Amino acid sequence: MSNAPAGDIATQPAAATHSHRFVVMLRRLPWGRIGMPLVLIAMAVFFGTINPNFWSVTNLTNVSRQISVLALISIGQTFAILSAGIDLSVGSLLALVSVACAQGMLEFGLVGGIVVGVLAGCLAGLVNGILIAKARIPAFIATLGMLVAARGLALTLSGGLPIAGLPHEFLFIGAGYLGPFPVPSVIAAVAFVVAYVLLSRTRFGRYVYAMGSNEEAAVLSGINVVKYKIMVYVVSGLFAGIAGVVLTSRVISGQPTLGEVQELYSIAAVVIGGGKITGGVGGIGRTLMGVLVLGMLSNGLNLIQVSSYVQNIVVGAIIIIAVYIDLARERRR
Amino acid sequence: MTATQLQPFLEMRGIVKRFPGVLALNGVDLTVYAGEVHVLLGENGAGKSTLIKILSGVFPPDSGTILFQGRPVTIRNPHDAQLLGVSTIYQELNLVPDMTVAENIFLGREPMLLRRFGLVDHKLLVRQARELLASLNLQIDPQAVVKRLGIAQQQMVEIAKALSLNSRLIVMDEPTAVLTAHEIDQLFSAIAELKQRGVAIVYISHRLDEVKTLGDRATVLRDGTWVDTVRVADTSIDQLIRMMVGRDLMEKFPKIQVALGDEVLRVEQLSRKGVLHDISFHLRRGEILGIAGLVGAGRTEMARAIFGADPFDAGQVLMHGQPVDIKSPAHAIHKGIALVPEDRKRHGILAHLSIKHNITLSALGAFSRGGFINRQQEHTHAQDYAASMRIAAPDIERWVHYLSGGNQQKVVIAKWLSSQADIFLFDEPTRGIDVAAKVEVYQLMNELLKRGSAIIMISSELPEILGMSDRILVMRGGRICGEFLRAEATEENILDRALRGAPDNQSAMETNVTNGDMT
Amino acid sequence: MNRRSVLQTMLAGTAAVAFRFGPAQAEGADDYARPAKPAKPYTIGVLLPQLSNPHFVGQAYGYIDEAEKLGVKVIMFDAGGYQYLDRQISQIEDLIASKVDAIIIVAVNGPGTADAVDRAVAAGIPVVNCNVMTGSDKVVTRVRSDDEIIGQMQADFMGQALKNEGKVVMLRGAPGTSWAENRGNSFKKRLIEKFPKVTVVGEQYSQSTPADGLKLMEDFLQTFPQIDGAYNGADTTAIGAAQAVLAAGRAGKVTITATDFQVDTEKFIRDGVMSATVAQQTVIIGRWGVRAAVNCLEKRDVPKALWTPLLLVSAANVNNLDLGTLRAPTGWKPPIG
DSSP: OOOOOSSOOOOSOSSOOHHHHHHHHHHHSOHHHHHHHHHHHHHHHHHHHHOGGGGSHHHHHHHHHHTHHHHHHHHHHHHHHHTTOOOTTHHHHHHHHHHHHHHHHHHHHHHHHHHHHHHHHHHHHHHHHHHHHTSOOOHHHHHHHHHHHHHHHHHHHHTTSOBOOOOGGGHHHHHOEETTEEHHHHHHHHHHHHHHHHHHHBHHHHHHHHHHHOHHHHHHTTOOHHHHHHHHHHHHHHHHHHHHHHHHHHHTSBOTTTTTTHHHHHHHHHHHTTOOTTSSOOOHHHHHHHHHHHHHHHHHHHHTTOOHHHHHHHHHHHHHHHHHHHHHHHHHO | OOOOOSSOSEEEEEEEEEETTEEEEEEEEEEEOTTOEEEEEOOTTSSHHHHHHHHHTSSOOSEEEEEETTEEEOOOSHHHHHHHTEEEEOSSOOOOTTSBHHHHHTTTOOOEEEGGGTEEOHHHHHHHHHHHHHHTTOOOOTTSBGGGSOHHHHHHHHHHHHHHTTOSEEEEESGGGGOOHHHHHHHHHHHHHHHHTTOEEEEEOSOHHHHHHHOSEEEEEETTEEEEEEEGGGOOHHHHHHHHHSSOOOOSSOOOOOOOOSEEEEEEEEEETTTEEEEEEEEETTOEEEEEEOTTSSHHHHHHHHHTSSOOSEEEEEETTEEEOOOSHHHHHHHTEEEEOSOIIIIIOOTTSBHHHHHHGGGHHHHEETTEEOHHHHHHHHHHHHHHTTOOSSOTTSBGGGSOHHHHHHHHHHHHHHTTOSEEEEESTTTTOOHHHHHHHHHHHHHHHHHTOEEEEEOSOHHHHHHHOSEEEEEETTEEEEEEETTTOOHHHHHHHHHHOOGGGOOSSOOOOOOGGGO | OOHHHHHHHHHHHHHHHHGGGSSSOOTTOOOSOOOOOOSSOOEEEEEESOTTSHHHHHHHHHHHHHHHHHTOEEEEEEOSSTTOHHHHHHHHHHHHHTTOSEEEEOOSOHHHHHHHHHHHHHTTOOEEEESSOOSOSOOSEEEEOOHHHHHHHHHHHHHHHTTTOEEEEEEEESTTOHHHHHHHHHHHHHHHHHOTTEEEEEEEEOOSSHHHHHHHHHHHHHHOSOOOEEEESSHHHHHHHHHHHHHTTOTTTSEEEEEOOOHHHHHHHHHTSSOEEEEEOHHHHHHHHHHHHHHHHTTOOOOSEEEOOEEEEETTTTTSOOGGGTSOOTTOOOOOO
């Protein structure tokens, strides 16, 4: 029986080759942090080479505008998923908010309409929250019900038809500029900052992570899980409300058919960014990466004239690959 | 001892295993003979779990050789281990809770009626399971659903399962941690039966008295290194401890006496239908009230009821003489009560949060203003606690998930210390943690007493109860059936009460409170 | 020949005569001439609502074949459905960024696309509006069939087939589109004017797919005990309605009219399940769109409105049709973008 000497035991032969050292160095890089940004850069280079229009100011401005709505609802989704829940209703909420906002605008004017729209989102979020936190209905089911009901409500309120005749000043939100930046992008950027602060610097944010990591332990640690869960879904509804107003401005009409499938993309954004669907792991920065990947993909593929059908296949593949890589890294730990 | 072969059944030589930032095993050797009980000893973090996981195929070693009956083998995955005849029974049992005992035992190897159509021969399944259980003298219904069984019985099912796989080597990781004395006897006779059949057993335990009873030989690890392999009969407990910690542990139970203050807690006739009956006691500042009893006596339920985690039907709780109505854990914490739960994985830690965040979780109010957390303050506070409690980790940003059991427990305790509670409910505070860490926890309790706190300590380790308590309550079947002062308590009279109840209330059968936490 | 087909032949003839006096061009006439091949190979972005609808496949053929003949390049985008308004807006923005020479848009939504089209024009890209109208008034020209006439033709056929008395339902089509609005309104107006005893008992919007038409017609059949006719804004829903009527065992007893002429519509008309359809010359719409765009880029005058010809198809004339202007050649597939 041998006693190995204390200290580092090399498992490789003494003379390591250059390529071997390179691989080892590659392994040591903090992939968790730089992985996503590298992918984004690679995509940008790829698309930009095939169609240099990718780099044009107009295009970049377009992309940032186009992903603003997805970015906003993905922020809300991040909160929901972090708390070990999920919000399947955000797509339909876009439609509901759009109809409410447009209707409100026709009756109460520009500001009134915006307020009504955002409030509609918050209210729907509150209903979600109560169903999930108090009635203990699983988040998947509760928000699924809201997905169907909200769309139905939007169609009912609008009679299935678009609501036109909105004041032209409203266009500023969807199509206007603040300096060189499109207004929706500015709104999304501000929202990201606010959400980041909320999640990483406040008690609420900490409790969201705790609930998502281990709800029972969170309760036993004294966290009022009911109250904070409701807050999570109100937050999600709030961001859906803001997104809905921006989207309504972009199409300058209330449209009950908006937002179809968008909830799935918001979930994809969170997951591609590295958030765990089971909760407790993830963050606003990560979701931002996911949104950028999706936005750049869609825009880039459009510019190199790949059909939208193929685009869907690509997005699906990316979701699976991203999650696989994440799991593989965890297993190696 | 019936170690028959001259050639060892298993030989592990020079096993090395590295994890990010940690050298878990540094050239460890282990030799096991058929029919022997080989105990693996070491403090938490010594490398026992890692060695076992390599043997079970959970992950491969970085280097080293493994020989089965003289033949070198590679164990790439648990299936390989199984084929070689190795079964492992972990602390977290590997059963499917919603299936029956028979189904669990033969999971994946069910006897088939028609192989082509995948039809299981249920009758045969149940019969074979029954025979197996009988051969181990177990009174378990093969058609019982596993989640309704007590932990001890679930463990027995695991052993039966291992046998059905024709295992030649069974690894048991702290099997007695959740067992009562009676059940431990059953386990030991099952082990004796296994020895008779020539099965080798690798046994991990912190209970040194058990080691002396059961073990043939013992291998001691320390900080990932092999220290020594000895014959248990020839070695004293003190010698074993010295090998494990590298130093003499003078005082195993460093109990101090402080002056008792006024009454901080009084429980009157607390009842919950089917669970708790007429629980009454009081608690004073500066005292440790030990709660003894068998598994299923209702001790955890009582603690949870006081803490507001579970409701109760009748009775009341008074703090400082005033009745209080504690509706939730948050409320209890606000009033200054803390609960360190029995099952730290499920109820204690937030695995994907950092050590720092875990420590400060129940006390965030102290570091925040208007909802915003002062991160500097928080970091300093957590750093101080981590240092003073000697939580072993490169830094406090690390996820608690990656800490050893003992360190995780320390984090949980640190969380409660941060919350400025003054009544502490400890439920099995030193379960699954190593000797040195245990002592640290006891010293912590002393500090709490000096500060003027009061402690209720639920424990299944009689030495611990006797060593640390000022008074001892014994529970059985949801009732308090005995009270002893420190001076008059002995293992015998406590165990007697725990098993048989109060003298005027002894019933022939034991009633076990079904404990949702146990499954 | 039974009574019904005699009637239909007469009607086909009547309709064929009737619309010669409307603003629409004569039957099958490709009256907007192809200009000379331009010197520069322009790039034109074409935006379509829903390539899964054969109607748009016909148009696509028109755009692409005409572009080939004129030596210009076409980039085609599919919104994927009338509900994907923001996707079409994104596509417009992407075209602006790609700096195409001109845009041809078939809008998924009138008011919703107005602003994006304005922005394209402001960026110096002329926009030709085909088939489904956008709310923007800055387009170079509008190329379409006359929805007013389509509605009237369906009403005329329906009224006569029902002998001026009966109950009809309306499957109007995609909400928010000019065709669903205008054709349906025109239909109703014509009924009131000329066939007052034919009443509309139910009308609904839906997405423009057979599945939606099927479901809607099933619901109608359940709700109303008596249904003599079903109007359809587009033939996609009509195909679904026909299937519903077949399944209910009432084929031939419900007069189903529609717009457009895809393969399944042709089949149902032959089988007598569908009674008539107003066929748009989809290929011509495509060709004229490209011609208008090229003319505009070559700085020639372009008329503000270009009405493409219509053709009433029923059992009477279904066998003598020149499909060249109605559909893409069999087996042709659009290069999806």
